[in-house]
Amino acid sequence: MLFMTSGPYARRRAIVLSIGLIAATALTACAPGAQNAGKSAEQNGDGALTVWHYYGGGATAPFESLLAKYTDETGVEVTPRLIPFGDFNRTLLQSATAGDLPDVALVNAFDTALFADAGMIIDLSEQVEKWGEKDQYFDGSWATTQFDGATYGIPHVADTYSLWYNETRLEEANTEVPTTWDETEATAKALSDGQNFGLVYAGIEGAEGSTAFILRFLAAGGDITKIDGPEGLAAMESFARMNDEKSTSPGVLTWNEDDTTLQFQNETAAMMINSASYMTAVSEESDATWNIAPMPEDAVQTSFLSAENLTITKDSANVDAAWDLVEWMQQPDVMNEYLPERNKLPVREDTASDEQWSDAKVQTFINQLDVAWAPDEKVAPKSAEIFTAIQNALQAVLSGQSDPQTALTDAQLVIDKALG
């Protein structure tokens, strides 16, 4: 045996062999597919599933309880992993590179086409065809699952944006609930006094801060691929006016949707543009008397879809088991128990027909599903880049860095480049 050999060359052989072993181990670890092999061995055969999501805060427990319920009913072990929203896509990309994606990834609806195009998630058309329930889904939500004529995801939950208003503040100012953007501007001005603001929205850096502007722009009849036209200018000038007249807080540029809700909750803002996600928080935390109105209209009445889709990844070793989980999660009974805890809206008509959705406030959000905008499959893969460019334009105008037309022209350059 080599290590037992005595003589002048024994130590050298041992050293050379050791170096060789270290190098071989390192090279094997670096070799493409090494992690895949390990994963397959670990996952194959036991039917266990991994699910990655970005539902943080109060949303974690309901989602993970839903998965636990599936385990209780079926005996299939499901391991959830929460990845914060800001890190989610980056983590997916890194894991895709290493061949280490989970079985199921709950992704932002607008990213579905991006991941489908990149081959990170698999075509579910065959399963959906056999299943035969796709007609139950609201058109807007279902459209986000489509790419290149195939289905790459199943809608999980939906959300829309509406105008939240403080009834007391409006009554005190003797103003009606605005139904158009012109009225919204006038009402916001009437309700502002320098310390308290008429209208607030999330304008924070990044895609999240673009929603309010996009809502205003779409209402003006705009097309997201052509932001520097008259509709874009009308929308940007409207936001600039509200900023100049202090109808809205300069803080919007630093606020995300949670921060915005806090302002409305504390009654330092009389109106806010936000989604249904905050219904429970505002109900529980605020003393205000508040209500919900549809998004104001201009040339058209529109809202904005915020949603997540369940997808099965290319690295899943248990596609059938993963599909069983996804299918189970679509049942109206299951969703009607889960959705109220999440303050999210149903994505299926049979789920939405349940009596619990008849509440007037909730119904306002649900009705917005019919007019909720989502990017088509050409725009969706580049939506983060486009929304960020739009938000940059809004920030440049509101912070005085740029005038509306210049900011929109700059944003258009980014959009044109992104869309090729």
Add this chain to the structure above:
Amino acid sequence: MTTAPPLATELRASDTVRATPGRKRRKKSPRRLLNYLYVAPAVLFVAATTLYPLYYNVSLSLYDASLKNFLQGTLEFVGLANYQEQLANPAVWNGLGVSLIYTISTIVLMFVLGLSLAVFFNRSFPGKHLLRAVLFLPYILPTVVSANIWRWILDGSYGLVNYVLMSVGILSEPVFWLGRTETALLSVILATAWTMAPFAMLLLLAGLQDIPKGLYEAATLDGSSKWQEFRHITLPLLRPVALVVGLLGFIYTFRTFDTIFIMTRGGPGDATTVLPVLAYNEGFVNFELGQGAAINTLLLVIPTVLALIYFRATKKE
């Protein structure tokens, strides 16, 4: 003129050279191979954690790498096209300008704060060690904590800064420090300098303690004032340490991503979009991985030059 004595290591090295004049390459003994084996884990570690990512980044910057062709292994070699595109991109030049303003301002502020604290702690008083430990906290706090603390302190609605300034009548209405172009960059500079000042204090204090006390005693006998002692003794003798603080501070600050991302995400507009934030957006928001890698490589140039200067300077020391 006196010449400094050679260091012990230099003596040993020169002795070895003298002892083996003109000899051929020494035959590798098992002992030498064993030495290589001992350092092999460290070499592999550095190669895996530093050299390979660096090589990979530079390599990626030479390809048209979108999310799709990256994952599908259909990368197209484009040579220096990504660099050409980024060097013609106004956002990169804006990012470079913001990065330099941010870095230089932070270092100046950090140095002033660090030196003030170092001078303060370079004498004995009750509770000195406890106070020094407390003041060191900002440096050991995780960045996510310190950046969020600053985000809250500077918040326009409920921030401490507005509360204090409005209470004493300096401000008549709240200022959204992180939402205004003219104050956002200043705010992140302040937050970063606050974090880095204890690091500067520690090094400068060590430098101060190395200055012979006799120099101050002689100056006092000559009738110099405290300011003259500081100006003509402390500052000149601190120069080598100050150089180290400045260079390390620059390298650390120029690559800062987390503080800015948490506080402003690079906004408002592009007012605080430093190069690392721009590279992140290009790579992980827009998924233009080749373009992001090109910005990262460009980002390496200035700190690398400074690192070389640093190593040269410390070698001389």
